[in-house]
Amino acid sequence: MDRALNPNPYDALLLLSFGGPEGPDDVLPFLENVTRGRGIPRERLTEVGAHYHLFGGVSPINEQNRTLLAALRADFAERGLDLPVYWGNRNWAPYVTDTLREMVRDGRRRILVLATSAYASYSGCRQYREDLAGALAALKREGLDLPRVDKLRHYFNHPGFLETMTDGVLAALDRLPADVRDGAHLAFCTHSIPDAAADTSGPPAAHGAGGAYVAQHLDAARAVVAAVREATGADRPWELVYQSRSGAPHIPWLEPDIVDHLKDLRAKGAPAVVMVPIGFVSDHMEVLYDLDTEALTAADELGLPAVRSATVGADPRFVAAVRDLVLERAATERDESPRRRALGALGPSHDLCPVGCCPGRQERPAAAGADSPYA
Ligand SMILES: CC1=C(CCC(=O)O)c2cc3nc(cc4[nH]c(cc5[nH]c(cc1n2)c(C)c5CCC(=O)O)c(CCC(=O)O)c4C)C(CCC(=O)O)=C3C
Numbered sequence: 001m002d003r004a005l006n007p008n009p010y011d012a013l014l015l016l017s018f019g020g021p022e023g024p025d026d027v028l029p030f031l032e033n034v035t036r037g038r039g040i041p042r043e044r045l046t047e048v049g050a051h052y053h054l055f056g057g058v059s060p061i062n063e064q065n066r067t068l069l070a071a072l073r074a075d076f077a078e079r080g081l082d083l084p085v086y087w088g089n090r091n092w093a094p095y096v097t098d099t100l101r102e103m104v105r106d107g108r109r110r111i112l113v114l115a116t117s118a119y120a121s122y123s124g125c126r127q128y129r130e131d132l133a134g135a136l137a138a139l140k141r142e143g144l145d146l147p148r149v150d151k152l153r154h155y156f157n158h159p160g161f162l163e164t165m166t167d168g169v170l171a172a173l174d175r176l177p178a179d180v181r182d183g184a185h186l187a188f189c190t191h192s193i194p195d196a197a198a199d200t201s202g203p204p205a206a207h208g209a210g211g212a213y214v215a216q217h218l219d220a221a222r223a224v225v226a227a228v229r230e231a232t233g234a235d236r237p238w239e240l241v242y243q244s245r246s247g248a249p250h251i252p253w254l255e256p257d258i259v260d261h262l263k264d265l266r267a268k269g270a271p272a273v274v275m276v277p278i279g280f281v282s283d284h285m286e287v288l289y290d291l292d293t294e295a296l297t298a299a300d301e302l303g304l305p306a307v308r309s310a311t312v313g314a315d316p317r318f319v320a321a322v323r324d325l326v327l328e329r330a331a332t333e334r335d336e337s338p339r340r341r342a343l344g345a346l347g348p349s350h351d352l353c354p355v356g357c358c359p360g361r362q363e364r365p366a367a368a369g370a371d372s373p374y375a
Pocket residue numbers: 018019020021031034035038040044045048059060061116117118121123124191192193194244245246247279284285286
């Protein structure tokens with residue numbers, strides 16, 4: 001086998017995602033899964049349920065993951081990378097425990113995990129590691145022989161992720177009227193999280209206020225801004241803004257909110273804006289509702305020309321980035337020193353989350369990190 005396409009010691013890749021409802025009857029049970037024990041006010045649940053019902057009770061996230069799964073399998077097959085790919089979710093079928101059971105029954109012993117979040121945070125990293133630990137605990141109770149599970153490093157700064165985002169921004173700029181294009185602002189959008197969760201995101205004390213979550217988003221945004229400047233010759237103002245806030249109003253979450261930012265841009269006389277969903281990897285409900293419905297409507301009412309650029313989805317360059325990350329990690333596990341590709345100033349992220357990385361409100365077992373109770 002071509003040495004460059006050697007997946008050893010891994011024998012499977014697991015695509016691990018959020019999951020979403022696939023019909024009106026799924027919406028409430030899905031939201032109950034998401035919010036169990038998380039102190040989300042009831043009104044917020046009704047409000048978010050309505051977002052899903054606006055789209056027939058179907059979140060696009062599962063279909064997008066099926067597409068990504070198919071694209072990864074096709075890419076691996078075409079390149080001669082012999083690594084089966086599976087898919088499991090936190091909040092909806094196929095649940096990660098069921099997928100992991102199937103993997104063990106198929107004889108998989110060394111599993112590498114790709115989570116559909118590119119950044120450090122409790123929700124985007126440790127919570128997925130807790131999902132894996134929960135699944136392993138369940139399989140152990142069933143008497144199964146546990147596989148070893150590792151998680152890929154954060155990929156927000158992988159060139160295949162950032163170059164795809166950049167091309168999306170350039171395409172979005174082309175959709176703006178020519179007379180406002182050069183002056184268009186860039187609003188990099190990501191999920192708001194509680195300030196306290198941001199401050200403690202990533203390795204303990206490795207970053208200042210905002211933690212790794214904000215630092216990584218700023219690094220990614222700066223890389224895209226630089227590439228867009230390079231391509232268009234125009235220096236344009238930009239900002240990192242937040243969306244999809246939930247939780248009690250008295251608890252501080254990352255700001256400014258995208259809609260407030262749009263009002264601010266209008267007041268400042270900005271000619272146009274491109275909303276860049278840098279925090280997300282596919283056009284799921286947080287993008288379709290919070291940006292394409294709520295924020296674009298707000299921009300329209302303000303008379304501010306606005307477009308939303310693409311997420312990476314199953315773009316071939318993102319799929320190739322995943323392949324690169326898999327081969328990189330496999331080589332690292334074989335004690336080789338592979339090239340670790342990254343743009344921006346932060347450099348490639350750690351392979352193994354250290355103890356205390358992205359803590360949750362309660363301490364729970366988490367797999368695939370230095371504090372994993374599993375091998
Ligand atoms: C950082 C982050 C990401 C990005 C990283 C990643 O992608 O993982 C993300 C993604 C997503 N969030 C999603 C949906 C929801 N998130 C909620 C609630 C929350 N998200 C949070 C954070 C994040 N969330 C937080 C701190 C909460 C508060 C409750 C808690 O502390 O857990 C709620 C409850 C209702 C509400 O309050 O909005 C829903 C329904 C969907 C699925 C969309 C679809 O169905 O297409 C996706 C991809």
